[in-house]
Amino acid sequence: MNKFALALWRLTRWIPGAFQVSQAIYRTRFRATKKKLTVKDRPDRAIGFSGLAIIAPEANVNGRAMTASPGNPYFELWASALERYGAERVFALPDSLLGGGVEEVLRVVNKFKVSHIVLNPESPDNPATWELPSALCAISEQSRVTFWFVLFDSVHWDHIFKLNWIGDKIAKGVVLPIDRKIGKKLNRSLFEANSQCLPISDSTISKIPKVTEQNKLVESISFLGKIYEYRERLFSHPAYQDIEVNPHISGEVRPSYTEFLDSMAKYVGTLNLSRASSYPKSQLKSRVLEAAIVGCPIVTDDAGLAAQYLGSQHLVVTARNKGQLETLLGNGEALRLLGLVDRRKLMDHARTIAPISFWQSFEKADGQFISI
Numbered sequence: 001m002n003k004f005a006l007a008l009w010r011l012t013r014w015i016p017g018a019f020q021v022s023q024a025i026y027r028t029r030f031r032a033t034k035k036k037l038t039v040k041d042r043p044d045r046a047i048g049f050s051g052l053a054i055i056a057p058e059a060n061v062n063g064r065a066m067t068a069s070p071g072n073p074y075f076e077l078w079a080s081a082l083e084r085y086g087a088e089r090v091f092a093l094p095d096s097l098l099g100g101g102v103e104e105v106l107r108v109v110n111k112f113k114v115s116h117i118v119l120n121p122e123s124p125d126n127p128a129t130w131e132l133p134s135a136l137c138a139i140s141e142q143s144r145v146t147f148w149f150v151l152f153d154s155v156h157w158d159h160i161f162k163l164n165w166i167g168d169k170i171a172k173g174v175v176l177p178i179d180r181k182i183g184k185k186l187n188r189s190l191f192e193a194n195s196q197c198l199p200i201s202d203s204t205i206s207k208i209p210k211v212t213e214q215n216k217l218v219e220s221i222s223f224l225g226k227i228y229e230y231r232e233r234l235f236s237h238p239a240y241q242d243i244e245v246n247p248h249i250s251g252e253v254r255p256s257y258t259e260f261l262d263s264m265a266k267y268v269g270t271l272n273l274s275r276a277s278s279y280p281k282s283q284l285k286s287r288v289l290e291a292a293i294v295g296c297p298i299v300t301d302d303a304g305l306a307a308q309y310l311g312s313q314h315l316v317v318t319a320r321n322k323g324q325l326e327t328l329l330g331n332g333e334a335l336r337l338l339g340l341v342d343r344r345k346l347m348d349h350a351r352t353i354a355p356i357s358f359w360q361s362f363e364k365a366d367g368q369f370i371s372i
Helices: 003-012 018-027 073-085 103-111 127-142 157-167 229-235 257-265 286-293 303-310 322-330 333-338 343-353 357-366
Strands: 052-056 090-094 116-119 146-151 173-177 190-192 218-223 267-272 298-300
Touching: 052 073, 052 103, 073 090, 073 357, 090 103, 103 127, 127 157, 146 157, 146 357, 157 173, 157 190, 173 357, 190 357, 218 333, 257 267, 257 286, 267 286, 267 333, 286 298, 286 303, 286 343, 298 303, 298 322, 322 333
Parallel strands: 052 090, 052 116, 116 146, 146 173, 173 190, 218 267, 267 298
Antiparallel strands: none
């Protein structure tokens, strides 16, 4: 989020009606069909689940399959969906199909009996997807499809504005924010699923190293992630001086996903910072799941979001605020507590929920009872 937008948000977020006024201004910037559908308008409303199409950036799609590598969020969506619903009911489509006519999308929907379409509506690279409301309205008019929206950054108002704008044009949509709950800001025509980390497929999990033996662990805490300006200021504090920052990176060679996870597994624990930038909202981070998959416990500055996903019994070092986190890291208590964790039990739990909890959350919110 740029500095001007952040400053504006800080100034206006406590003003009654600021969200609604900002949303109205946002909508004047873009053209879209004025038609609003209702469930009654839609022919033969979908009953049950018959097939799933995942719309992804064009570079990740080849034919009806995903070409991205393990660790890529779109690959993991596709691979975990294949495992849950079966190869004959899961298809990949490039987002470029939404930029003009939607005939090809409808052809796939009708030919393969697709009942649900998964897509990220925020800000894809393809500028044509600003036509999403019109495109999704056309699909909703001419098919029985229900949309499952994956929201990566729901802390940003403009992402919610765009989603609500789309919600005005379609018959039904379910929203799963992977970072935090949206709540009352969401359009009434959209149903919200419980926040979940993006899935990690069994096929990827099978390639990930398992728990590192206790006597082979590096006796320190790691941090793997981007160093935003906000995080750079944090790491300048003496309490963070022993944190191993991005030990998986050596030179300019980008490590593979399994190498990234293997690096994390070798440490007694890893630090999870729930704020990605100076935007003052905590988010559920994928690191919570990725660390648990290799049996690496986390030190987190936001117990609530992590506990809702992973379970409080698997979190042993949590802080309510920055000061408490600095104390735990500075006095060595965090390192002591991490050494008490049953790493294998943590890993087994994470590997059980990683491929399926994301899809189960969608299914529950949508009222689908899918026979697997």
